[in-house]
Amino acid sequence: xxxxxxxxxxxxxxxxxxxxxxxxxxxxxxxxxxxxxxxxxxxxxxxxxxxxxxxxxxxxxxxxxxxxxxxxxxxxxxxxxxxxxxxxxxxxxxxxxxxxxxxxxxxxxxxxxxxxxxxxxxxxxxxxxxxxxxxxxxxxxxxxxxxxxxxxxxxxxxxxxxxxxxxxxxxxxxxxxxxxxxxxxxxxxxxxx
Numbered sequence: 553x554x555x556x557x558x559x560x561x562x563x564x565x566x567x568x569x570x571x572x573x574x575x576x577x578x579x580x581x582x583x584x585x586x587x588x589x590x591x592x593x594x595x596x597x598x599x600x601x602x603x604x605x606x607x608x609x610x611x612x613x614x615x616x617x618x619x620x621x622x623x624x625x626x627x628x629x630x631x632x633x634x635x636x637x638x639x640x641x642x643x644x645x646x647x648x649x650x651x652x653x654x655x656x657x658x659x660x661x662x663x664x665x666x667x668x669x670x671x672x673x674x675x676x677x678x679x680x681x682x683x684x685x686x687x688x689x690x691x692x693x694x695x696x697x698x699x700x701x702x703x704x705x706x707x708x709x710x711x712x713x714x715x716x717x718x719x720x721x722x723x724x725x726x727x728x729x730x731x732x733x734x735x736x737x738x739x740x741x742x743x744x745x
Contacts (some may be wrong), residue, residue: 555681555728556610557636558583559627561668564617570686573701574618575713576645576668577719579685584613586721591615596635599626603716610726613637621667622674623631631676638679642727643672646701651685652709655717655723657735658682665697681732685720 560580561573567572584591589602602613610633616626631641645668650656659681663670671679690700705713727735 554609554640554731555582555611555642556609556640557614557627557631557634558642558644558724558728559614559623559672560625561620561643562615563620568702570704571702572646572648572705573620574644574646574688574741575685575687578713578719579683579724580613580644581723582717586725589613593617597626599628601630613707621673622666622671624671624673626654627672628675638676639681641676642681642683642724643669644683645669645685646687646714647684648688648690648697650684651688652686653712654686655720655722655739656682656684656686657727657732659732675698675740680728683724683727683735687720 558580560576562577563573565645567598569732584602587604589604591600591602596600598618600615600617604611604613604728611678614627616623627641628725641703645666647656647664647666649664660678660680663673690697709714722738723735726738
């Protein structure tokens with residue numbers, strides 16, 4: 553099934569802009585820019601939405617403005633409105649179980665402690681594609697989880713992410729053009745190298 557809705561997870565507000573938890577937004581913003589798409593604030597969906605028309609189909613990019621822990625509310629409302637099944641939805645988000653700079657595509661699984669994903673599972677059910685962008689490992693290990701994900705990248709990490717941004721965007725392009733299986737075969741393999 554091809555993907556019709558791509559949700560980037562993050563938190564609204566300037567103080568969160570450069571936090572690890574907003575990496576989903578960063579990648580989706582870069583993707584939208586690459587395709588010349590403009591964001592519009594749509595209050596009824598509590599989200600910023602970009603419409604992407606390609607020959608024979610319309611896709612929606614969405615950045616929920618409901619805060620990370622309630623992302624599913626905005627994505628669920630949009631999915632119901634456009635009658636989009638979970639299998640046609642991709643979520644783009646940070647994952648601290650994956651090394652910084654790597655991406656992993658999966659189609660099922662638990663929230664893995666990620667509150668944004670837990671909210672999507674609650675409002676959509678399972679079956680959506682997960683485009684997981686590495687922010688790990690958590691350092692120092694004893695640091696509180698929320699302090700880590702809401703914290704900012706170090707200058708070195710920021711440089712690495714800037715270098716990887718194009719790769720993350722092209723990986724998302726691959727997912728949307730060729731589907732989850734092709735993306736898994738190509739992107740997940742990089743991790744084992």
